[in-house]
Structure formats: C-alpha cells, structure tokens
Amino acid sequence: MLLLVSVLLLVLQHQTRWLDPVRGLLSLAAAPVYVLASLPAETVESLARYFTSRQELRSELNRLRARNLLLQAENLKLESLRLEVEALRSLHGSAELVSDRYLIADTVALDVGPARHELVVNKGGRDGVFRGQATLDAYGLMGQVTEVGPVFSRVMLVTDEQHSVPVQVQRNDLHLVAGGGEGGLLELPRVPNTADVRPGDLLVSSGLGGKFPPGYPVATVLDVHPDREAGFAHITAKPVAQLRQSKQVMLVFEDKRTQAQLGQVVGSRVLGDES
C-alpha cells in the first residue's frame, strides 16, 4: 500500500542518495508553481517601472553609472594587487590565486521558519548550477545550493541549523567553524577560551574543505561568552548577507587549477633550486 511506499521512500532518502535524480526530475513539476508564484512580484515591478518618470529613471541611471565607475576603479587596483600577490606566491611555490565567475539569479521563493532557512532561485542545472555551489549576495556569503532542478535550485542559508561553514577571523587568521544557530544567528561551538576572538571581528570564508571559496565575508562576531568550567567559549555571530531581503543572488563558479598543474609548479621550482 501507499503507506509502505512512503516509508520506503523516506528510508531510502535518509540512507542513500539514490533518489536524487528522481527528485531532480520531479522538481520539474514544481517549476510551474514557482513561475506562477513569481509572477505577482514581477508584474508589480514591471508596473512600477512603467509608472516611473523619466526623471527618476535618469537620476537612477546616473547614480548607477557613477557607482559602476567607482567599482571599476577599485577593480583596477585589485587587479594589480592580485598580480603582485601571485608573483609573491609563485616565489614560494604556492598555488595560483583563483578568480571566480558569478551567475546572477533571482530569488523566487523564501522558506523560513523554525526548522528551515532556504531560498529558491531561478537558475538550475541547465545554467551550470551544481550541488554545493556557494551563493552570495552583494554583502557576503548566503549559503550553498542543496538541490538542483533543471530550471530552479534550492539554496540552504548559512543560518539553517543543518548548515556549517569553515571561517577565519580576518584579524588574525584563526580558523573556526560557524554553524546555523538560534535566532537567525550563527554559532561557533567549541572554541577554546584562550582563542583570540572579540565582538566586532569579521569572519570570512576560509576555503578549508574545498566547499566554499575563500575570502568572502560571512558574519561579524556579536558575543563571546566564555564558559569557565568547560574551557570553551560560546560565540554568536550575525551574518553580513541580507539573507531574507536580497532579491538577487550570485552563484559562484571557482576557477580551480587541477592537481596536475599544481604539481608542475612545485616540481619546476624544486628543479630550479638545484642550479
């Protein structure tokens, strides 16, 4: 009976990943719902645009142009800095710095509640989205893709209980792990009392474990609560990304060098030393 089928399905999904392709295929059925759900918001936006005066549009355009120019200028500096760091790194035989590509997507649905902090975005497998892909907004890291459909994908936010991201304290490169905790904040468990972490510190992604690209801001430390007995401190941090407000997000594609290439760089350096 259906009861048995349901139980079987649940058990299978809990223990294995066999049903993932089935899920991916079935999520196509959910796509029309997402399309229709995003229609009202889109219609309102289009109408609002239609009624915006030319004057308003012109001033927004000027503002955006100016901002773009500033960002490009900063980018130029960034580029020369990057080249400098790469030169320094190659002297040490370290791997080349990676530069990332971004895919912009719109938030179609938001699922927040006590047990879930997830988004649905309008890019999917056919755009190259993959499971575990990091997602950002303009302010910082938002989360990672947990489910990929052909057209839509699901993103789990950093504040979800099941989520954790390896971070570094920007000030002193201390490595920690930040997980989703209570109240929409991040929690860093099991940090030794002696660790040098202060409220106001910025936590950036460390890239350890290879899941998240390094260097993206994740959260600012709110509170460091030492537990004298246990010897550990309980730290809470507030995510920098506008998790529930951002209507547009970016999916990150890292440009990774292969292991073979890395090996080559180190090998040639060793040979060069011998001369």
Add this chain to the structure above:
Amino acid sequence: MKARPVRVFLTLLPGFLVAFILSVLVPPWSTGTDWFINNFDWRPEWSLLVLIYWTIMLPDRVGVLSGWMVGLMEDLLHGSPLGRHALTYMLAAWFTVSFHQHLRSQALWQQTLSVLLLTGCSQLLLSSLSGRFLENLPATLTATLVSALLWPSVVLCLHGFRNRATH
C-alpha cells in the same frame, strides 16, 4: 448525472494550484524579527486544507491517493524528503474519508475544530518524521492554529466550485 472525471479534475485544479503557489510565496512575515520567525511557524498548510475540503465534498474521487500525490508535491516544493508530506497528507485524507459524513454535517465552527485536530496531528507527524518531535512546541502550536483558523476562508473560497464538481 455525475460529472466526468476530467471535468472534476479541472474544477479542482485551480484550488490546489493556488494552494501550492500560496505555500511558496515569500511570506509577509519574513521581514519580521528573528525571534518572531524562529520560534513560531506561521506558514499555513494551504494544500492540506484544500485537500480536506475536497475529500469531504467528494470522498469517492478525492481520497488517499490524491492526498499522497498532493503531499508529494508539497515535498517537492519545500525540499523535504519525498514521502514526508505525502505520508502525512495521505493519513489526513484517510481520516477525512472515514468521517466525511460526520464532517459534512457539522456546522462551520465545529468543522474548524475537527480541522484543528487534523492539522494538529499532521504537524506532530511531520515534526516526528523530520526528527524534531516536540522540539519546538510553540511552533507546532502556531502551525496548527494558523492552518485551522484559515479553514473557514478556504471553505468560503471553494464553495463556489462545489456545484461544478458535483454536477
């Protein structure tokens, strides 16, 4: 003369479609404080309410299998493992079919209480299937209440379709 199955399906479809869309829309309370969102569950189970309604009205057409499929759709929409909502909705449909005559003859306020019972059990089952049984009691309570309190409005909206589905 009884309505043909295709006609019944087409009449019921908009109700379910709207329910699915509503369960996916960016919730208005998402701009609320974190305490508000993380300690209470304000999301109504629209599809469950629509399912219960049509199971009461057309128990020979809408029943356990439909409940299972609607639940499966909810699983897809909410990223939960396939079968969680399916199982829960299927059981809710089964209860509704078993007592449909009784439910149908009840006054609206009595029906709301029965629906409260149904949504309460469904929430408990859902939370136990996700391993969070009674972890967040206020959330379970709000989820149950919000869904049940919306029952009258669901009835009002769908009553108009009733005739088209039964003739």
